[in-house]
Amino acid sequence: MKTHLRTRAFLLCFLPFAILMTTSFWMIQRFVQATVREGLHTSLRESQIAIANIHAKGDLRNSRFLRIAGENTALKAGVELLRQNPKSSDARSTVEDQLRELGEHMGFDFMLVSAPGGDPLAGVARQGSQLVPLNLSNLDGNRSGFLLLDGRTFQVASVPVDVNNENIGSLTVGEFFDFSDLSTQVVLVRNGRVIESNIPNVSSHDIEKALTPCRPQAECDLRLNGTNWISLPMESYGSGYALLSLDNVDQATRPIQAKLHKLFLQLAFASVLIALLCSLGSSTSIVNPIAAVVSHLRNAVSTGRLGEIETQRSSIVEIQELAHIYNEAAISVQAAGQRLESAYLQFVGSLANALDARDQYTAGHSRRVSELSCALATALQMPPEDVERVRIGALLHDIGKIGVSDSVLQKPGRLTDDEFDQVKQHPVIGRRILEGVQGFAEYLNAVELHHENWNGTGYPHGQRETETAIDARIIHVADAYDAMTTDRSYRQGMTHEKALSILIDNAGIQFDPEIVATFVMLPREILTGQPLVENSLQLMEEALVG
Amino acid sequence: MRLRNLLLQCFILATAAYLPAQAITGTIVIKRKLTRPNVTPNVSMYQRGTSVKLGRDSEQDPIAYERSRVVIYLEGVASGPRTTGDSPAPQVQQLDRRFIPDLVVVPVGSTVSFPNMDPIFHNIYSLSKPKSFDLGNYDKGQMRNVTFPKPGVVEIYCHLHPNMQATVVVTPNRWFARPDRSGQYRIADVPPGQYTLVAWHKSAGFFRKSVVIGDGHDATADFFIPLDIDPNQEARQAHDLEHNAGSR
Numbered sequence: 001m002k003t004h005l006r007t008r009a010f011l012l013c014f015l016p017f018a019i020l021m022t023t024s025f026w027m028i029q030r031f032v033q034a035t036v037r038e039g040l041h042t043s044l045r046e047s048q049i050a051i052a053n054i055h056a057k058g059d060l061r062n063s064r065f066l067r068i069a070g071e072n073t074a075l076k077a078g079v080e081l082l083r084q085n086p087k088s089s090d091a092r093s094t095v096e097d098q099l100r101e102l103g104e105h106m107g108f109d110f111m112l113v114s115a116p117g118g119d120p121l122a123g124v125a126r127q128g129s130q131l132v133p134l135n136l137s138n139l140d141g142n143r144s145g146f147l148l149l150d151g152r153t154f155q156v157a158s159v160p161v162d163v164n165n166e167n168i169g170s171l172t173v174g175e176f177f178d179f180s181d182l183s184t185q186v187v188l189v190r191n192g193r194v195i196e197s198n199i200p201n202v203s204s205h206d207i208e209k210a211l212t213p214c215r216p217q218a219e220c221d222l223r224l225n226g227t228n229w230i231s232l233p234m235e236s237y238g239s240g241y242a243l244l245s246l247d248n249v250d251q252a253t254r255p256i257q258a259k260l261h262k263l264f265l266q267l268a269f270a271s272v273l274i275a276l277l278c279s280l281g282s283s284t285s286i287v288n289p290i291a292a293v294v295s296h297l298r299n300a301v302s303t304g305r306l307g308e309i310e311t312q313r314s315s316i317v318e319i320q321e322l323a324h325i326y327n328e329a330a331i332s333v334q335a336a337g338q339r340l341e342s343a344y345l346q347f348v349g350s351l352a353n354a355l356d357a358r359d360q361y362t363a364g365h366s367r368r369v370s371e372l373s374c375a376l377a378t379a380l381q382m383p384p385e386d387v388e389r390v391r392i393g394a395l396l397h398d399i400g401k402i403g404v405s406d407s408v409l410q411k412p413g414r415l416t417d418d419e420f421d422q423v424k425q426h427p428v429i430g431r432r433i434l435e436g437v438q439g440f441a442e443y444l445n446a447v448e449l450h451h452e453n454w455n456g457t458g459y460p461h462g463q464r465e466t467e468t469a470i471d472a473r474i475i476h477v478a479d480a481y482d483a484m485t486t487d488r489s490y491r492q493g494m495t496h497e498k499a500l501s502i503l504i505d506n507a508g509i510q511f512d513p514e515i516v517a518t519f520v521m522l523p524r525e526i527l528t529g530q531p532l533v534e535n536s537l538q539l540m541e542e543a544l545v546g
Numbered sequence: 547m548r549l550r551n552l553l554l555q556c557f558i559l560a561t562a563a564y565l566p567a568q569a570i571t572g573t574i575v576i577k578r579k580l581t582r583p584n585v586t587p588n589v590s591m592y593q594r595g596t597s598v599k600l601g602r603d604s605e606q607d608p609i610a611y612e613r614s615r616v617v618i619y620l621e622g623v624a625s626g627p628r629t630t631g632d633s634p635a636p637q638v639q640q641l642d643r644r645f646i647p648d649l650v651v652v653p654v655g656s657t658v659s660f661p662n663m664d665p666i667f668h669n670i671y672s673l674s675k676p677k678s679f680d681l682g683n684y685d686k687g688q689m690r691n692v693t694f695p696k697p698g699v700v701e702i703y704c705h706l707h708p709n710m711q712a713t714v715v716v717t718p719n720r721w722f723a724r725p726d727r728s729g730q731y732r733i734a735d736v737p738p739g740q741y742t743l744v745a746w747h748k749s750a751g752f753f754r755k756s757v758v759i760g761d762g763h764d765a766t767a768d769f770f771i772p773l774d775i776d777p778n779q780e781a782r783q784a785h786d787l788e789h790n791a792g793s794r
Contacts (some may be wrong), residue, residue: 077705081667081683090685094666094706097643 393446
């Protein structure tokens with residue numbers, strides 16, 4: 001897959017960081033939650049045990065009161081009566097009446113006397129606001145703990161009724177088992193079946209199902225309606241009855257959990273944000289120097305010049321090394337290019353020389369024009385690289401004359417129109433020659449346009465004034481001067497002054513007046529004879545190679 | 547001395563048969579309540595939140611009630627068997643887990659019947675000295691009789707119902723009376739002589755007075771129950787107590 005280095009660096013930096021951070025926060029959160037949950041578990045358990053203890057104490061106290069009830073002489077007499085008249089309904093109603101009175105005085109909802117064997121003898125239970133006689137046939141055998149009667153649950157306790165150290169029966173008293181009195185959430189089960197619960201919005205069936213895997217006398221974790229609960233046996237009674245205390249752990253831990261969740265979410269977000277910023281920073285610091293190198297190279301591609309990179313900029317060793325190697329490569333490429341260019345120049349120079357040498361009169365023309373143009377450009381305060389361009393352009397300006405036959409070039413006397421047309425082709429031919437050579441693009445103007453006139457009467461395009469490149473305009477003046485001052489087969493060369501006056505006369509017509517004005521101001525010894533530099537080609541070579 | 551008194555009494559009684567009998571009249575004066583109300587609601591009232599009416603006479607004048615609870619009789623004079631023997635034996639019913647009536651006065655040797663009118667059992671007993679008995683459990687419609695051979699106050703209870711309570715006052719003779727609600731009483735046909743007149747109230751106890759029945763005129767004896775204590779006497783008692791304590 002093709003990706004940017006920046007993307008890759010960012011991803012490689014950010015992803016592990018983010019994943020590591022998120023995972024560790026998640027794990028810490030889980031751990032803290034588990035710890036909190038365990039702590040709550042413990043406190044719930046303790047509170048439930050405390051409640052169970054209070055219940056046990058209450059039961060103990062109740063049993064003491066119950067003993068007093070068992071010593072009721074009237075009741076004893078009643079039990080005796082029942083024993084003597086077991087079949088008598090009046091005897092039963094006598095005892096029922098007693099139980100009713102006793103029950104009302106002591107505030108019980110259930111009263112029962114049983115024979116020593118446990119057979120019920122007479123009893124009353126509250127129905128509405130009254131204690132009414134019990135139907136003894138549908139009474140279960142439980143005499144302590146819980147007792148189910150017509151779908152109602154009574155919490156009952158029994159006490160023996162003794163007369164003269166002889167047990168004549170037992171008294172069972174009970175109260176409605178009212179869960180609403182209990183502050184905790186409680187479930188009454190019997191052999192795994194839920195008989196009653198005070199947990200709101202949860203059906204007994206659901207509780208039963210959730211309690212199925214729990215052992216009856218052990219603490220148990222269970223899930224109820226998608227939340228976690230803990231169940232603790234509070235008390236167990238005979239006949240499979242057990243009272244379980246249930247508590248919603250999730251509800252208890254929810255506030256702390258929410259707080260933790262928020263805290264960890266914020267931390268995770270912050271750390272991921274930091275990771276993001278760090279990754280961005282690091283990827284940028286990795287990529288930027290490379291990008292600088294790349295943009296430099298891109299620039300080099302577009303300009304064709306291999307410049308050196310400032311290596312001090314980057315603090316990265318590898319980048320410095322890269323830049324250094326690049327620089328070395330650039331230098332060697334530059335040197336190779338310059339060598340190539342100089343080889344071209346030498347070739348072209350010798351071509352120009354050969355061209356000049358075709359005619360004894362024009363011998364050294366190119367060199368002289370080059371020198372004059374160079375002087376002119378310097379006088380016009382052009383920058384050195386422009387002066388160099390002008391110098392080489394001037395050296396090559398007549399290269400196109402290769403394509404003009406000797407008969408025309410060396411013809412003494414006036415040229416016919418055809419011949420002149422042939423001569424007029426030489427800037428275009430020169431351009432064509434140099435066009436194909438890489439690195440000679442900047443000299444094309446000098447070669448092609450050095451016969452354009454200021455007033456637009458020149459050739460090949462008839463350009464006017466500053467339409468023509470400055471190189472060509474300079475060479476135009478220098479070329480004209482040299483042509484006028486050198487001897488030809490058909491005439492003598494003009495004097496310096498004469499040539500200057502002709503130039504001045506034609507300034508603004510044939511020549512750029514400004515250049516002519518500069519030209520005439522040049523020192524005389526530069527213009528006449530004495531070359532400014534003895535061997536310019538050799539010097540130029542040296543400059544290029546060095 | 548005692549022998550002479552006895553002889554005198556025998557003489558009086560012997561002559562009484564021949565002399566025209568006179569009545570003893572008087573007033574029982576009670577100024578405050580003496581009996582604590584005893585509440586026994588009936589069966590239907592055993593309900594939570596139902597107001598239970600106080601027991602008997604709560605709407606009546608409580609002082610008048612107290613007066614009616616007094617028994618007056620002559621002490622120390624034995625009379626023969628009741629002359630009105632053919633009248634039915636007095637009854638103490640068990641109804642709505644109460645004894646009705648809860649105060650019966652009979653001369654010695656009388657029989658009182660205890661019929662059970664309730665649909666439940668009762669077990670009537672007494673531990674009083676003059677007559678202790680236990681009639682055992684018996685059901686509705688059954689009746690047991692008790693004869694009281696000795697004079698005295700017999701407290702009667704029910705084993706099954708501690709709230710039930712009645713009193714049978716067995717007088718030594720046939721001269722007894724119960725005041726009306728205004729406190730007036732009258733013992734008729736008393737032969738002339740000197741007697742000890744006893745007024746008894748369950749809460750206040752016994753009050754005795756000597757009365758002399760002359761020939762041709764009634765005797766009058768008023769009782770103030772309970773006795774208003776003479777402040778002088780109280781001070782003397784206090785002094786005695788102090789003296790006794792000091793001498794020890």
